[in-house]
Amino acid sequence: MELSKLAEEIRNFEGVTRKKEIKNVVNNFNFEEEYDFDIIADFGDDAAIIGLDGENALLLAADGIWGKLLEKDPWWAGYCSVLVNTNDIAAMGGRAIAMTNIIGIKDCDKGKELLKGLKEGIKKFGVPVVGGHTHPDAHCNVLDVSITGIVKKENVLRSDSAKIGDKVVFAYDLDGAIHETFKLNWDTTSMKSKKYVRDQLKSLEIIGENHLANSCKDISNPGGLGTLGMLLEVSKKGAIVDVSKIPIAEDIKIDAWLKMYPGSGFVFTTPENNVKELLSTLEFVGITASVCGEVKEDKKFIITDGKDKEVLFDFGREYICGC
Amino acid sequence: MELSKLAEEIRNFEGVTRKKEIKNVVNNFNFEEEYDFDIIADFGDDAAIIGLDGENALLLAADGIWGKLLEKDPWWAGYCSVLVNTNDIAAMGGRAIAMTNIIGIKDCDKGKELLKGLKEGIKKFGVPVVGGHTHPDAHCNVLDVSITGIVKKENVLRSDSAKIGDKVVFAYDLDGAIHETFKLNWDTTSMKSKKYVRDQLKSLEIIGENHLANSCKDISNPGGLGTLGMLLEVSKKGAIVDVSKIPIAEDIKIDAWLKMYPGSGFVFTTPENNVKELLSTLEFVGITASVCGEVKEDKKFIITDGKDKEVLFDFGREYICGC
Numbered sequence: 001m002e003l004s005k006l007a008e009e010i011r012n013f014e015g016v017t018r019k020k021e022i023k024n025v026v027n028n029f030n031f032e033e034e035y036d037f038d039i040i041a042d043f044g045d046d047a048a049i050i051g052l053d054g055e056n057a058l059l060l061a062a063d064g065i066w067g068k069l070l071e072k073d074p075w076w077a078g079y080c081s082v083l084v085n086t087n088d089i090a091a092m093g094g095r096a097i098a099m100t101n102i103i104g105i106k107d108c109d110k111g112k113e114l115l116k117g118l119k120e121g122i123k124k125f126g127v128p129v130v131g132g133h134t135h136p137d138a139h140c141n142v143l144d145v146s147i148t149g150i151v152k153k154e155n156v157l158r159s160d161s162a163k164i165g166d167k168v169v170f171a172y173d174l175d176g177a178i179h180e181t182f183k184l185n186w187d188t189t190s191m192k193s194k195k196y197v198r199d200q201l202k203s204l205e206i207i208g209e210n211h212l213a214n215s216c217k218d219i220s221n222p223g224g225l226g227t228l229g230m231l232l233e234v235s236k237k238g239a240i241v242d243v244s245k246i247p248i249a250e251d252i253k254i255d256a257w258l259k260m261y262p263g264s265g266f267v268f269t270t271p272e273n274n275v276k277e278l279l280s281t282l283e284f285v286g287i288t289a290s291v292c293g294e295v296k297e298d299k300k301f302i303i304t305d306g307k308d309k310e311v312l313f314d315f316g317r318e319y320i321c322g323c
Numbered sequence: 324m325e326l327s328k329l330a331e332e333i334r335n336f337e338g339v340t341r342k343k344e345i346k347n348v349v350n351n352f353n354f355e356e357e358y359d360f361d362i363i364a365d366f367g368d369d370a371a372i373i374g375l376d377g378e379n380a381l382l383l384a385a386d387g388i389w390g391k392l393l394e395k396d397p398w399w400a401g402y403c404s405v406l407v408n409t410n411d412i413a414a415m416g417g418r419a420i421a422m423t424n425i426i427g428i429k430d431c432d433k434g435k436e437l438l439k440g441l442k443e444g445i446k447k448f449g450v451p452v453v454g455g456h457t458h459p460d461a462h463c464n465v466l467d468v469s470i471t472g473i474v475k476k477e478n479v480l481r482s483d484s485a486k487i488g489d490k491v492v493f494a495y496d497l498d499g500a501i502h503e504t505f506k507l508n509w510d511t512t513s514m515k516s517k518k519y520v521r522d523q524l525k526s527l528e529i530i531g532e533n534h535l536a537n538s539c540k541d542i543s544n545p546g547g548l549g550t551l552g553m554l555l556e557v558s559k560k561g562a563i564v565d566v567s568k569i570p571i572a573e574d575i576k577i578d579a580w581l582k583m584y585p586g587s588g589f590v591f592t593t594p595e596n597n598v599k600e601l602l603s604t605l606e607f608v609g610i611t612a613s614v615c616g617e618v619k620e621d622k623k624f625i626i627t628d629g630k631d632k633e634v635l636f637d638f639g640r641e642y643i644c645g646c
Contacts, residue, residue, distance in 0.1 A: 018458075018459060018460065020459075021428070021457050021459035022457055025426060025438060025457045028438045028439075028441060028442045029441075029442070029445065029451065029452045029453075031445065031451035031452075033449055035449060035450075035451070036418065037420050037421070039421070039451060039453060042451070042453040042454060043453070043454055043455075045454075047454060048421065048423070048453035048454040050420055050421055050453065052473075058381075058420065058421075058471060060421055060423050060453055060454055060469075060471055061423065061454055062423035062424065062425050062454060062455045062456055062467075062469055063425070063456050064425035064427065064456045064458055064465070064467070066458065067427070067458065067460075067461055067462045067463075071462075095359065097360050097373055097381065098360070098362070098371065098373055098381075098383055100371070100383050100384065100385035100469050101385065102385050102386070102387035102425075102467040102469075103348060104387065104390070104465070105344070115348060115351040116351075118351060118352075119351045119352070122352065122354065126356055126358060127358075128352065128354035128358070128362060128365070129352045129354075130352075130362060130365040130366070130371035130373065130383055131365060131366055131368075131370060131371040131383055131384055131385060132366075132385045133385055133386050133387045133467075134344050134345055134348045135341075135387055135389065135390065136341060136343075136344035137341065137390075138390055138463075139390045139394075139463045140390075140461075140462045140463035140465070142387070142427070142463070142465050142467070144385075144387070144425040144456075144465070144467040146383075146385055146423050146425075146469035148373075148381060148383055148471050150375075
């Protein structure tokens with residue numbers, strides 16, 4: 001595919017453009033008081049980091065399941081609500097503790113399917129739902145899930161800490177299938193054992209403990225390049241990425257692949273000397289990882305196919321989420 | 324008001340009957356795995372309690388703002404989302420750490436008002452929102468908030484631990500006003516200083532630290548008697564309560580009062596010898612508290628007006644939330 005066309009598609013991809021609204025919301029939450037806990041990081045990462053004591057930090061994240069998804073396949077929405085939240089904690093190098101959720105039920109049959117999917121997600125990922133709230137008379141079917149996790153402060157994987165000269169590493173579990181209803185969901189977990197998927201999340205803890213990456217983000221709605229874009233934006237960096245080096249599943253076209261929300265997918269930046277161990281840690285749990293580029297000082301996110309180059313995002317004059 | 328009529332009204336009160344659906348939802352979340360953390364209590368209390376280490380436990384709670392409220396007064400919905408969550412943590416004797424929220428915006432103008440209210444709530448109650456998710460293209464306006472808090476295990480105030488012979492204490496801040504739009508909201512905080520309202524929440528920590536109550540629940544949507552009903556249900560106890568002894572604001576009728584969702588209101592059960600100190604701790608922060616009854620072994624929740632008696636709930640054959 002022509003590189004400029006690819007860049008245009010990614011820039012205008014709904015998974016990316018939806019993020020623009022974040023800034024208007026987040027600006028309301030500036031917190032300038034002294035208080036008992038240490039907000040190490042809030043908006044802009046996969047989870048917020050709150051210092052708990054000398055050694056540990058809590059990780060707090062929340063995800064609302066996209067209404068379109070919930071309406072079409074409530075089972076999958078329930079299942080994914082667990083997947084996305086546990087991945088948010090893993091992407092910080094953390095260990096999930098528990099979830100709470102808020103369920104709004106408008107259609108009883110959809111509510112039942114949603115709960116079945118949630119139940120399966122809990123069984124697969126091994127993190128309990130311990131509380132929440134139910135609206136039995138909602139205007140809309142709604143599923144919002146929050147998760148709390150824990151991590152040692154020295155091991156946390158952040159997304160705003162990419163360093164100039166870091167290698168950019170894309171990592172995907174390529175063993176999966178496109179979801180039958182949602183063509184941008186690359187399902188890699190529903191067919192696998194709980195041990196397998198939990199080992200994949202555990203590998204991120206190991207990466208954190210062994211300091212094998214400077215920054216990390218799990219690939220979500222914005223797709224691979226959109227996610228890296230968000231990481232670079234908050235790191236106040238740019239990068240050059242060769243899209244032909246990104247691990248890709250068989251028979252999937254590059255433009256579709258780069259918009260996929262994978263069941264297990266991450267982007268990292270890491271110094272050259274960590275690359276080998278980072279890649280082998282991921283490969284050990286069935287995640288295919290490759291060096292695809294490098295972090296630059298100039299705030300332009302450039303993609304290449306080995307021949308042409310294209311500016312995908314220029315953070316000097318535009319933003320993805322504005323965090 | 325005739326006692327039997329009052330009982331009938333409370334039993335059929337929407338704030339109470341809505342809770343019936345909880346059972347069907349919660350039954351999906353049985354968690355039977357071994358895992359790294361200790362679920363001390365999950366559904367059924369104002370917050371879940373997760374053992375963190377030898378001394379401390381995390382408190383996790385979540386609340387979804389009732390759609391009706393959000394549509395009519397989004398500012399108040401935003402503000403209340405902070406109020407209800409901080410009260411949930413306080414009712415466990417805990418200290419709030421931080422919140423995450425999920426906002427779905429369908430109507431831009433309502434979204435803005437919601438955010439303004441949230442901002443004011445954060446300023447008033449002093450607990451930050453550190454993360455969350457925004458849907459800029461939602462089908463419905465939605466606001467769901469989660470909160471994490473912390474408490475020493477030995478100080479936690481639970482709602483399933485009422486003991487036979489405990490005195491039932493109702494506690495309300497009577498200095499307030501009925502909300503102009505929501506006639507069942509007794510607003511006691513929007514007109515008060517942040518110090519005042521925070522001291523009120525802090526008093527619950529003191530009550531926990533000094534072990535001044537066996538059980539506690541903050542009065543919410545089900546109103547005073549409905550809330551006590553939920554406490555008794557999970558404690559597997561009954562009680563007799565003289566409704567004429569419940570602290571009540573001037574010029575409010577009893578049937579309306581007992582359905583009120585107060586800005587600051589709690590129900591406790593405590594042994595006789597703790598009553599004096601419990602009451603003075605609450606009075607010190609402007610919360611009027613009275614002994615109104617006693618916890619009984621028989622699972623009937625009986626109300627009296629000093630002359631007649633009426634069975635409000637019989638937990639031997641019915642349930643409020645089924646937790």
